[in-house]
Amino acid sequence: MNKKAILVVSFGTSFQCQLKSCIEETENKIKDTFKEFEVRRAFTSNMIIKKLKDRDNIEIDTVKEALDKLKEDNFKEVYVQPLHIIYGEEYDKIKSGMNIYKECFEKLELGTPLLYNNEDYFEAVKALKAQIPENQSVLLMAHGTVHKANSAYFQFEYVAKKMGLDRLLFATVEGYPLIEDVIDDLKAKELKEVTLMPLMLVAGDHAKNDMASDDEDSWKSILEKEGFKVNTYLKGLGENKNFQKIYIKKIKNLIK
Numbered sequence: 332m333n334k335k336a337i338l339v340v341s342f343g344t345s346f347q348c349q350l351k352s353c354i355e356e357t358e359n360k361i362k363d364t365f366k367e368f369e370v371r372r373a374f375t376s377n378m379i380i381k382k383l384k385d386r387d388n389i390e391i392d393t394v395k396e397a398l399d400k401l402k403e404d405n406f407k408e409v410y411v412q413p414l415h416i417i418y419g420e421e422y423d424k425i426k427s428g429m430n431i432y433k434e435c436f437e438k439l440e441l442g443t444p445l446l447y448n449n450e451d452y453f454e455a456v457k458a459l460k461a462q463i464p465e466n467q468s469v470l471l472m473a474h475g476t477v478h479k480a481n482s483a484y485f486q487f488e489y490v491a492k493k494m495g496l497d498r499l500l501f502a503t504v505e506g507y508p509l510i511e512d513v514i515d516d517l518k519a520k521e522l523k524e525v526t527l528m529p530l531m532l533v534a535g536d537h538a539k540n541d542m543a544s545d546d547e548d549s550w551k552s553i554l555e556k557e558g559f560k561v562n563t564y565l566k567g568l569g570e571n572k573n574f575q576k577i578y579i580k581k582i583k584n585l586i587k
Contacts, residue, residue, distance in 0.1 A: 333437075334406040336369045337361060337582060338397050341414040342421055343374030344533040345382045353533045353569025357414060360575045361582065369406075373397040375421045394428050402435045412442040412582050414532050414569065416473070419480040442585045445568075445577065446483045452490040454580075458573030459530075460496070462566070468498035468522045470513070471530040472542045472550065475506020484530070498522070501530060502550075504537050510550050514557055524560040527551060533567040 339358050344350050354372075362370045373392045374380050383389040392400065394411070401409055411429060415421050422444050432439055445455055463469055473484045484501050491499045500517065502510045517525060527550055529538040542550045543563040551561045568574045 333408065334369070334404070335367065335408040336371060336401055336406045336410070337365055338371050338373055338394070338401070338409060338411045339414060340373045340375060340394055340397075340411060340425055341532060343376040343379035343383075343391065344535040345379050345386070346533070346535050346539075347387070349533045349535055349567060349569075353567040354414070357532075357569045357575050357578060360572075361412075361579060364579050365582065368410075371397055371401070375415075375424055394425055398429070398432050398435070402432070407436060408438040409436050410438075410440050410442065410582060410585050412578060412585065413444050414578060415444040416530065416532065416568075417446050417476070417478075417480040417483040418444050419476045419478040422480075423478075440585050442581045445574070446487060451577075452487055453494070454577055455487065455574070456491045456494050456496065458568075458571060458577060459491070460494070461573050462564070462571055463496070463499075463528075464526070467562075468517075468520070468525045469496075469500075469528050470517070470525050470550070470554075471499065471501040471528055472538060473501050473503045473506070473530045474537065475503025475509075477506065481506040487530075504541055510553055514554070517554075517559065518557075522559065524562070525554065526562040526564055527554075528564040529567060531567055532569045534565045535567070538565055538567070 341354050358370060373394045380391045383391055413422055413425055426441060429441055446452060475481055488501050500513055502508050502513045527542050543565055554561050
């Protein structure tokens with residue numbers, strides 16, 4: 332019997348509500364679509380894996396641990412699909428970690444993150460449109476990185492404008508631009524009101540605390556001090572069925 336598996340890999344989250352509504356919901360859609368495959372989970376964040384184990388006694392595999400188990404369980408075909416947004420450090424980590432397993436399976440394939448090929452950007456913007464209220468100005472919170480893949484966010488913003496989202500901007504938590512870098516851009520558009528929204532699989536710590544909290548250094552507080560009326564949207568992309576469909580399409584292409 333040719334045992335086949337799909338390993339769904341995300342950065343992870345320590346927020347159990349978001350773990351269910353974003354990651355588990357996406358995994359369940361994948362299970363419903365690919366009934367002949369066993370679907371398993373792995374996280375790339377060792378810190379989150381440890382926190383869930385210590386705090387909640389929930390055990391999540393690393394990619395290495397998950398591949399070791401699939402090998403021990405005699406799976407022949409394994410398709411690894413990341414739920415990451417860009418092809419950054421976490422994606423590189425998955426890719427390099429899989430190399431030593433190439434001879435362990437008859438087929439071992441790695442899918443691409445949300446934003447990878449040019450057409451991905453158009454599909455992702457179309458999916459995002461479904462959750463943006465009409466005529467609202469939106470500032471997306473991206474994670475950001477020092478990795479070259481940070482440029483993916485600029486391409487996303489460009490495509491969004493091409494597709495009619497003229498009042499959409501982005502800033503990052505750990506890359507460029509930062510929130511301070513885009514305040515002048517918001518003022519130049521003569522905006523009075525803006526909705527903050529995470530461009531992340533999960534609306535976790537960054538979205539809840541760095542973006543939407545009342546802390547002095549949160550994006551919400553910073554923009555309110557600059558005179559903006561600020562709304563917050565606290566749902567990750569994993570809750571948007573359109574994004575779930577994008578990952579399913581990527582898996583279908585990977586299997587072909």
